[in-house]
Amino acid sequence: MDGGIALHPLSKLALVIAGSFSADENADPGSLLNYLPDELACRCDIKEWSCQPSTHYSMPMTMAMEEMLESVAAEGYAGIIVVSGCGVMEEIAYLVNLLWKRSEPVIFANLMVQGRAGVKEGLMNLHCAVLAALSPGAQNRGVLICSSGELFDAGDAVLADPESPDNAFQSPLRGTIGKMLNGELKFLQDSKRPVFLAVRPKEIPYVEIMWASLGGGDGMLSSLLHARELKGLVLAGFGAGNVPPSWVPMIRNLVRSRVEVAVVSRCFQGSVHKTNDFEGSFEKLEELGVMSAGRLNPFKARIRMALGISAGLTHNGLSLYMLNQPVSDNITELYKL
Numbered sequence: 001m002d003g004g005i006a007l008h009p010l011s012k013l014a015l016v017i018a019g020s021f022s023a024d025e026n027a028d029p030g031s032l033l034n035y036l037p038d039e040l041a042c043r044c045d046i047k048e049w050s051c052q053p054s055t056h057y058s059m060p061m062t063m064a065m066e067e068m069l070e071s072v073a074a075e076g077y078a079g080i081i082v083v084s085g086c087g088v089m090e091e092i093a094y095l096v097n098l099l100w101k102r103s104e105p106v107i108f109a110n111l112m113v114q115g116r117a118g119v120k121e122g123l124m125n126l127h128c129a130v131l132a133a134l135s136p137g138a139q140n141r142g143v144l145i146c147s148s149g150e151l152f153d154a155g156d157a158v159l160a161d162p163e164s165p166d167n168a169f170q171s172p173l174r175g176t177i178g179k180m181l182n183g184e185l186k187f188l189q190d191s192k193r194p195v196f197l198a199v200r201p202k203e204i205p206y207v208e209i210m211w212a213s214l215g216g217g218d219g220m221l222s223s224l225l226h227a228r229e230l231k232g233l234v235l236a237g238f239g240a241g242n243v244p245p246s247w248v249p250m251i252r253n254l255v256r257s258r259v260e261v262a263v264v265s266r267c268f269q270g271s272v273h274k275t276n277d278f279e280g281s282f283e284k285l286e287e288l289g290v291m292s293a294g295r296l297n298p299f300k301a302r303i304r305m306a307l308g309i310s311a312g313l314t315h316n317g318l319s320l321y322m323l324n325q326p327v328s329d330n331i332t333e334l335y336k337l
Contacts, residue, residue, distance in 0.1 A: 011078035011134050015044045018065055019054045019084030032083070035123045040130050044081070047072060054085035057092060059204045059306060066096045069106060079105045079133030081126075086110045086162055089145060090169070093154040095303050097143035098194055099201075105138040108154070110147035110168060124149050124180065131185040132178060141191040144177070145169055151178035153191050158268075158297065172269045173295065195321070198328040199335060201310035205231035209298045211266060212237045212244060221250050230254075232305045235263040235290070236298040241272035241282040248280055248288070255289040260309060262293040262322050264301045271295040291319040312336040 017029045029048055033041040049068055069080055084092065093108045100106055109129040111122035129146040132138050143154040147169040160170040171177075178187040206229045210221055224230055233254060237243045241263040243251070254261055263272055263285055272292040274283045282292070293301040301322065308321045317334030321327045327334050 011043060012076070013044045013130060013133050014047050014072045014075075014077045014080045015130075016047045016049055016069065016072065016080055016082045017051065017084075018049050018082050019052055019057070029083075032126065036127060036130060040127070040134075043134060044130065045077075050084075054088045054092065057088060059095060059303065062092050062095045063099070063201070063204070065092075066099050069096065069100075070102065073102050073104045077104065079107065079138060081129045081133055082106060082108045083111055083126075084108065086147070086159060086168065090154075090157055090159045091299050091303060093143050093145050093157065094300050095307070097154040098196075098304065098307055100143055101196055103140045105133050105141050106143045107133050107138075107151070108143070108145045110145065128180050128185055135185065135187075137187050140193070141177075142193045144191070149180040150176040151185075151187075153177055155192060155194060195324050195326050196328065197307065197311040197313075197321070198331050199311040201307045203310060204306050205309045207232035207234065207302050207306040207309070209234045209236055209302050211298070212242075212247075215244070217244065218246050218250075221247055225250050225253055230259055232260040232262075232302075232309050234293065234298050234301045234305060235261065235285075236266040237263050237272075237282070239265060239267065239270065240275045241265055241270075241285070241292065242275070242278075243280045243285065245279040248284070251285065251290065252288050260305060260315065260318055261285075261290045262301055262305055263290050264293045264296050264298050266298065268297075289315075291315075291322055293322045294324075296322070 029046050033044060072080060089108050096106060107129045109125045111126060125146045128149050132151055145152045145154055145157045148166050152169050152171045153174060156173045157169050157171050161167050177189050177191055178185060208224060210233060235243055251261060263282060265271055272282055272294055277283050304322055308318045312335045313321055314334055314336055317327050
C-alpha cells in the first residue's frame, strides 16, 4: 500500500462541525485551524452544521447529515473531515458509510480524548485526519474514523475505551488501515466498502435491539411483541447467536406478524453460526424465519436493518443485505416495487 503521503497541491477540504467538539460550550470552531500548520490550515474551510452533543443524534438526523455532506462534496472539496463527539461516532460513521457512494473520503476525527478538548491526542487526530483526507490514497475509501493517530474503517470500527488516548477505537476484524508513523501518515491496507442499496432509504422504521442475558428479557420481549409500530428486531444472542428457550414462542409470533428479526452475537468478536440443535439455538431460530447478521455487532445490525427495511427490501433481500451480499443485481425480486 501507500508509503508516505503526497498531497495534491490544489486540494481543499471541508472541516464540518457536526456536534460538540470541546468541553467549552462557547468554543469557536474556527480556533481549530490555529492548531494546524499553516500549510494545512489554508486547505480547510470550516462548515458549521450542528453543535449538539452526539448523544442527541438519531438515525433521521444522521441521514440528514449525510445528505449535507454530499452537498458539501459536490462543491468540489477533495475530502471532508467531520468533527463531533465520540460517544456514538461508531454508529454515526457506520450509517454514513452505508450511504456514501462518492469517491471523496469522509473522515470522522475524535477530538474528545478523556473528555477534554485541546489535548495533544485530540489535536494529533485532527492533524492525522487532514493529512489523510488530502492524500490521493484516501479516494474511494468511503468513511474512516481517526483516533489515537490511527485510521479505522467505519465498517468495523468500535468504540472500546473513550477515556483512553491510545485505545479509544478498535477494529477487531481488520485492525487499522493507516497510522501516523514518525510524523508521517501511511496507509497500511485497503478499505472494504459496503454493498449499496438500489433505493435510497427515506423514513426510518422502528427497529430495536433485544439483549440476551442469564434468565432475563422475557418481559421486555413481550412488550415489543405488542408494539404495533415495531418493524424490525435485532437479537443480541449468546455465543454463536442462541437465545433463551422462553423467547422462542414470542419470536415466532413476531415473525408471523411480519416483523423482520435478525440475530447476532452479543460477544465483542462473536459471529453467528450453527452449533447444537436445541430450543433457542440459531439453527432453530433460522427455521422460524430469523435471519443471520453474521459478524455485525448489535448496534451496526440495527442500523443496517433499519436502512434495508426503509429502502423496501423483501425478506430475502434484507437477509442478503444483513450479510453484506449484493442487493442491486435483481431489483424486481429483492425490493418491494
